[in-house]
Amino acid sequence: MPLSKNDLDAILLTLELASLTTVLLLIIGTPIALWLARTDSWLKRPVGAVVALPLVLPPTVIGFYLLVSMGPNGFFGQLTQSLGLGTFTFTFTGLVIGSIFYSLPFVVQPLQNAFEAIGRGPLEAAATLRANPWDSFFSVVLPLARPGFITAAILSFAHTIGEFGVVLMIGGNIPGKTQVVSVQIYNHVETMNYAQAHWLAGGMVAFSFIVLLALYGGRNARMRAL
Amino acid sequence: MLKPLKHSLLALGLVFASGAIADEVKVAVAANFTAPMQAITPAFEKATGHKLLVSFGATGQFYAQIRNGAPYDVLLAADDTTPARLEREGAAVPGSRFTYAIGGLVLWSADASYLDGTDAALKAGQFRHLSIANPKAAPYGLAAMQVLAKQGLSETVKAKLVEGQNITQAHQFVSSGNAELGFVALSQVYKDGQLSSGSAWIVPDAMYDPIRQDAVILKQGANNPAAVALVEYLKGPEAAKVIESFGYKLP
Numbered sequence: 166m167p168l169s170k171n172d173l174d175a176i177l178l179t180l181e182l183a184s185l186t187t188v189l190l191l192i193i194g195t196p197i198a199l200w201l202a203r204t205d206s207w208l209k210r211p212v213g214a215v216v217a218l219p220l221v222l223p224p225t226v227i228g229f230y231l232l233v234s235m236g237p238n239g240f241f242g243q244l245t246q247s248l249g250l251g252t253f254t255f256t257f258t259g260l261v262i263g264s265i266f267y268s269l270p271f272v273v274q275p276l277q278n279a280f281e282a283i284g285r286g287p288l289e290a291a292a293t294l295r296a297n298p299w300d301s302f303f304s305v306v307l308p309l310a311r312p313g314f315i316t317a318a319i320l321s322f323a324h325t326i327g328e329f330g331v332v333l334m335i336g337g338n339i340p341g342k343t344q345v346v347s348v349q350i351y352n353h354v355e356t357m358n359y360a361q362a363h364w365l366a367g368g369m370v371a372f373s374f375i376v377l378l379a380l381y382g383g384r385n386a387r388m389r390a391l
Numbered sequence: 392m393l394k395p396l397k398h399s400l401l402a403l404g405l406v407f408a409s410g411a412i413a414d415e416v417k418v419a420v421a422a423n424f425t426a427p428m429q430a431i432t433p434a435f436e437k438a439t440g441h442k443l444l445v446s447f448g449a450t451g452q453f454y455a456q457i458r459n460g461a462p463y464d465v466l467l468a469a470d471d472t473t474p475a476r477l478e479r480e481g482a483a484v485p486g487s488r489f490t491y492a493i494g495g496l497v498l499w500s501a502d503a504s505y506l507d508g509t510d511a512a513l514k515a516g517q518f519r520h521l522s523i524a525n526p527k528a529a530p531y532g533l534a535a536m537q538v539l540a541k542q543g544l545s546e547t548v549k550a551k552l553v554e555g556q557n558i559t560q561a562h563q564f565v566s567s568g569n570a571e572l573g574f575v576a577l578s579q580v581y582k583d584g585q586l587s588s589g590s591a592w593i594v595p596d597a598m599y600d601p602i603r604q605d606a607v608i609l610k611q612g613a614n615n616p617a618a619v620a621l622v623e624y625l626k627g628p629e630a631a632k633v634i635e636s637f638g639y640k641l642p
Contacts, residue, residue: 236569254569255520255553337553337564338525351556355451355528 167364174341175349175365182257182345183325186264190272190321191314193265198276199306216273219266228334231263235335255337260345263331271320279313280306315383323376327369414617415442417462419453421469421604422559423494423531423576427637428467434633435624441617449557451528457482457609464612465621467491467604469558470530474607487608491625492639494602495577496534498592501566506590512572513592516547522564522573525554532561534599535574541598565589577638584636603642 168176201213219227234241235253242252253259283306291301307314329347336343338352346365353362420428425447432443446453450469457463457477466483468474471490477483498513500506512518524532532554539545553569555561558576565573566589574594580587606625612618624630631641 232563232567232569236567238568251519252569333556333560337520337522338556339553352525352527354455355449355525355556357451357454 167361169361171340171344172346172349172361172365175344175346176368178257178341178343179326179345179347182260182264182328183322185261186268186325187272187318187321189261190265190268191318194269194272194276194317198273199280201273201277202280217270219268220270224267224328224330225334227263227266228331231259231266231331232335235259235262254335255339255343257342259335260332260343263335264325264328267328267331268321268324271324272317275313275316275320276310279310279316282313283309312384316380319376319380319383323373326372413440413442414615415444416464416612416615416617416621417444417446418465418467418621419446419448419457419461419463420467421450421453422447422557423469423578424467424492424604425559426578426582427492427634427639430633431625431630434629435621438629439617439620439624441620443617443621447559449528450530462611463609464615464618465606465608467606467625469494469602469604471603471605474605477607477609482610484608484610484613487622488605489622489626490603490642491606492604492634493642494531494534494604495581495596495638495640496531496538496574496594496599496602497577497580497638498572498594499562499565499575499580499589500572500591501568501589502571503588503590505572506592508590508592510542510592513544513548514542516544516551518571519551520553520564520570521548521551522553522555522561522570522575524558524561524574525556529557529561530602530604531558531574531576534594534602537599538574538594581638582636604639 197212197216201209201216232254233239235245236242237246237252242254245251245253253262287305287309288301291305296304327347328345329351332343332345332348333351336345336348338344338348344352346369350362350365350369353359353365428445428447432445435441436443446463450473453461453463453466453468454473454477457466458480466474466477474483474488478485478488498506498510500512506512513521523535526532526536536545539548553564555564558579561573562575562579564570565575577593580589580591606622608618608622635641
């Protein structure tokens with residue numbers, strides 16, 4: 166087996182991080198996307214821009230601000246300390262928080278597009294049938310926006326798997342806690358273990374290709390279904 | 392309107408003219424040597440007229456880049472094994488290797504009252520995070536592990552260790568307060584013979600293997616007079632004074 170125990174731990178940890186981040190992001194991203202799709206408020210553009218920031222910012226910028234703000238002297242760090250939670254740098258929780266910021270646009274944007282595509286028609290129809298907003302959300306919006314949810318989940322999962330700069334800045338390279346695959350590849354290259362670097366890096370290429378293939382294949386199938 | 396233009400053309404001409412005699416040297420420098428190198432660069436450029444392009448980073452990363460054709464003329468490594476390996480593999484000029492500095496290790500805290508010049512706080516263990524550089528990649532990280540082993544603390548602090556990818560990041564974890572203390576390079580917190588901030592325990596030399604930092608001229612710089620000039624300058628008395636003022640020892 167060319168992969169060490171640390172490598173396997175890193176793979177498991179990465180999958181865990183990506184899964185948890187995706188679930189949380191779908192929960193957090195849905196109301197944001199719903200609001201962005203519906204609102205006429207002047208806040209729509211600024212909020213949309215903030216959501217899209219991680220698309221253009223270098224991950225090191227996000228990582229740096231997280232390191233400073235989650236640290237014991239930072240705003241967020243002081244808040245978590247006063248709640249008795251300690252600080253989140255160098256923890257798995259910290260990575261989840263970082264990943265949520267980092268992958269936010271990959272969830273909100275496909276969802277927003279899906280919600281906008283539904284339009285107001287079906288919802289007004291549901292309202293005339295006396296569906297309350299919760300009913301219409303679960304029995305009209307969710308089924309109609311399903312392709313959007315699938316796209317959002319795949320993109321968020323894949324993007325979090327590929328996270329590097331943020332983890333590097335706030336992780337501390339702790340095996341089993343913050344040492345994810347991308348960091349482990351960096352470790353192997355730095356310590357000149359090129360064979361192991363190749364195994365992990367090649368695995369990432371194959372994984373990413375399969376994810377994108379599934380995404381595009383699924384998209385075509387969904388198009389045909391429409 | 393015309394006069395400034397004339398002046399700038401003149402200046403441009405001068406730049407090109409000086410370019411004809413001065414050479415440029417691209418040098419890859421280990422992260423721990425950042426501060427002294429920043430002090431040496433202007434002095435070297437002034438003394439020799441050559442131009443220095445400096446990249447700071449981790450030695451292992453430089454090794455990978457050099458083996459894959461990175462255009463560096465000189466490497467100032469954080470260890471003595473990487474330059475030797477490059478020489479063995481034919482990527483460096485044989486016989487150009489020399490020790491330019493011997494690194495010192497320090498246990499440092501950004502809090503001015505955390506350490507009292509001894510290892511008491513380390514032994515007491517009342518901290519959440521102890522920052523070190525990745526021991527597999529950085530010699531200062533390896534030295535830190537040797538110190539912990541010597542004190543019999545390897546197991547007790549294991550769960551509290553956080554690793555920076557290089558010594559710069561190990562220092563950043565401490566300076567940002569995310570780790571209460573950490574093993575860093577003396578050169579990062581020491582200037583003109585004294586501690587520049589926080590509190591520290593300067594680890595006695597006997598507790599870790601000497602961190603011999605070697606430099607080597609790379610294949611790319613074999614025929615570059617500026618590369619030779621830089622190596623000569625680093626061996627000279629002016630550079631020695633700067634290097635020692637940051638807490639390094641000389642061979």
